[in-house]
Amino acid sequence: MAGEIRNLTESEKKVYSRNILLPEVGEAGQAKLLQSRVLVAGLGGLGSPALLYLAAAGVGEIGLADCDTVDFSNLQRQILHGRGDVGRHKVDSAVDSITRLNPDVRLNPHKTALDAENAAAIIEPYDFIIEATDNFESKFLINDTCVRLGKAFSHAGVLGTFAQTMTVVPGKCPCYRCVFEDVPPAGTYETADRAGVLGPVAGAMGAIQATETIKYLLGTGGLLVGRLLTWEAMEMSFREVSLRTDRRCAVCRSAGAPT
Ligand SMILES: [Zn+2]
Known part of the structure; x- marks a missing residue:
């Protein structure tokens, strides 16, 4: 997001005309998006729609982090990937999907799970993080790393037909922790592998995460901070x-947030 706001090319004005028409975006806002960097951590049911919308909106540089390969059981909700991608690395499949959608986006593949060793180095270059992982260890790790680095992020979680989401701007609001x-003790919570997930419930949360990202990057609107949004779809x-x-x-x- 840093640096001088540049002028849009004629082609960018065409592609992003429906963004630019919005008073909240305009040409200056679109230029901001094109100069922004976002990390999507997790390329599953939440990360798929979040990534598709951010790439379509013209976020200039997007990091893709996942350690998994595509499985048949992913396809009912992980809409970045298709039948022909089963067995491929999710990052490779996502790069192909996004390149088809918007070849102008610069993509940084991170074919790894975030862990205590690499999380800070991976997160540091980005302006905003989408936490779209499927396990508590990753959710707490991303929260703790983002708060320490002062990086804003969007959390979402989904299970069955229930979902929740919140945005964290470190130092300005409560964090996920x-x-x-x-992390709750093993055996005290359900997982998607056992309980299932309704695809569009994850999809709607990913779309909310993309919306929060765009608002944060533009510096406009009221973010979902200091409040947890929950949704029971049934x-x-x-x-x-x-x-x-x-x-x-x-x-x-430890991050020196006001108490
Ligand atoms: Zn906290």
Whole structure:
């Protein structure tokens, strides 16, 4: 996002005309998006729609992080990948999908899971992070690393027909650890492998994550900070829970966040 705002080319004005028409975007906002860098961590049910929308919107540089290969059981919700991609690395399959959609986006492949050794180096160059992983260890690791580095990110989680999402801007609002404390003990929670996931429920959350990203990059609108949005799709009931910074949160304290 840094640096001088450049002028759009004629081709960019055509491709992004429906963004540019929005008063919240305009040509200056589109130029900002084109000069922005976003990391999508997890290329599954949440990351698929988030990545597709960010690439279509013209985010200039996108990092793709995943360690997995495409499985038949992924395809009912992970719409970046098709039947012919089964067995391929998800990062390779995502690069092909995004190149078809918008060849102007610069893609940085990270064929690895984020871990304590590599997380800071992978996250550091990006302006915003999409946390679209499917396990608590990764969710806490991304939260802790982003808070320490001062990087804003969007969290989402989905299971069955239930989903939740929140945005974290470090130092300005509660973090994921303030709300959920720590990785729950093994055996005390369900996973998509056992309980299933309704594809469009993940899709809607990924679309919300992309929307939050665009708003953050543009510096406009009201972000989903200090509140957790939950959705039970069977009842079609959305709820919002107000969140508070936990004074005992080790990661917020170490990052010097106000308590
Ligand atoms: Zn915290």
